[in-house]
Amino acid sequence: MDVKRGRMVFLGYGKYWRSDRILGLMPIEEGRGPGQRTNVFIEGRPEPIVASRTEQSILEDMGATDDSFRLESLREATRELLEAFHEFSPVLRRALHNEHHFDVEKWEERLGVLLRPVEHPDPARQDDLFD
DSSP states (O other), rough: OOOOOEEEEEEEEEEEEGGGGEEEEOOOOSSSOOOEEEEETTTTSSSOOSSSSHHHHHHHHHHHHHHHHHHHHHHHHHHHHHHHHOOOHHHHHHHHHHHHHOHHHHHHHHHHHHHHHOOOOOOGGGGGGGG
């Protein structure tokens, strides 16, 4: 597996770390409490950071799984297709719509939605766990 360098990886509860500084991931099995899924070992830190996400989801954000490489390729192809659509002249757009029932504007909107960044749910504050 190859980690993409310099990526910010969401660890949960508002914690982010650079992908190339993460040395290891270990699922928490014993003593696992609310929001404690994975120990994340970081370069230069003696103790691991406790993450509220699974090791698989962290690996995907690091770009270290085959699926994440495929998803990144699909995103890039979608981005290139959307850029090509933006270059279509109004005449070509009308011709595609009238002759082939291909609505360029509709596809621009759909592809734009696919490229929007994934929104992480609002992480709970640490203090909220004990109220």
